[in-house]
């Protein structure tokens with residue numbers, strides 16, 4: 293089999309990279325082992341312009357947000373699904389300081405922020421005492437529909453099996469893997485890139501995140517609710533509730549501690565009944581300086597990486613996939629902050 297690009301991994305990164313390659317008229321084969329705990333299968337799918345306790349505007353969000361909206365609409369139209377919806381995040385203030393931080397930010401820079409006309413209008417369904425602010429617009433990506441639908445659409449270009457490193461050879465300006473001959477190979481394999489020989493020196497920073505899935509039949513599904521934990525509308529009338537950010541962990545498995553802690557938080561926050569139906573956990577493929585890893589190995593120009601999406605794969609992957617492919621077709625360069633050229637010295641050692 294001959295192809296232009298061999299891609300390893302079909303999470304949100306491999307999905308958008310292959311989609312952009314296809315649009316540019318390039319052929320590809322994806323090898324993906326369908327790990328149930330891949331980050332893209334566990335993520336809630338939020339694109340939020342303002343994040344963190346300090347209410348910081350997300351990096352590049354003014355460009356990422358409109359790009360993401362168009363990109364998900366485009367791929368959704370191709371697949372015959374709707375995979376992005378606009379929503380608001382209702383941020384219930386857990387402390388008086390957080391309320392103050394929101395109001396100060398709102399007074400100085402109200403972009404993406406608003407205040408409700410009636411702070412008490414959520415009291416029917418939630419317990420809260422310090423009011424709330426609104427982050428708007430946010431977007432919700434339906435990864436649970438998008439990833440399998442896209443996988444089906446590329447069935448003839450996808451091999452479902454683990455990638456075996458020992459089978460990869462670079463010879464005569466080509467990449468050989470089993471019976472495949474490709475011009476280049478690009479790793480979009482999430483946490484797996486962390487420990488393979490080509491890119492393990494990159495400053496990855498994996499973090500573990502867990503989420504509960506629950507049925508909350510009486511909760512309005514048109515909003516995201518946040519008070520310490522986030523309650524996010526999810527597939528099949530369910531809600532996704534999370535998450536944790538752990539930098540030290542033994543494995544990527546769900547923990548009893550998280551389940552008990554978050555169940556208690558839910559009981560405190562919700563006035564309506566709920567039933568936990570599932571418990572998920574995964575490792576986010578993050579980077580120390582919170583910027584993606586995009587581009588070609590400095591000493592192995594046939595080997596590339598598209599990874600390091602951290603907590604923001606839903607917005608970063610569509611944008612930088614297009615940039616990566618446009619750099620391949622010589623239209624534009626990869627943004628220096630996202631290009632792995634910035635680690636040339638480390639990768640050349």
Ligand SMILES: Cc1cc2nc3c(=O)[nH]c(=O)nc-3n(C[C@H](O)[C@H](O)[C@H](O)COP(=O)(O)OP(=O)(O)OC[C@H]3O[C@@H](n4cnc5c(N)ncnc54)[C@H](O)[C@@H]3O)c2cc1C
Pocket residue numbers: 300301302303304305306323324325326327330331332333334335336337338339453454455456480481482483484500501502503534535536573574575576577598599600601602603604605606607
């Ligand atoms: C709890 C949690 C909540 C999150 N919430 C959000 C959110 O709301 N919004 C957001 O933008 N981001 C969120 N994220 C982050 C987001 O999940 C990641 O940024 C994104 O999914 C990374 O996608 P990826 O395709 O690079 O990697 P992955 O999703 O990990 O995909 C890698 C793919 O490669 C395959 N693979 C790996 N190794 C091999 C191998 N050896 N052989 C073959 N195939 C292989 C895997 O099976 C998988 O399909 C969250 C993450 C977690 C854990």
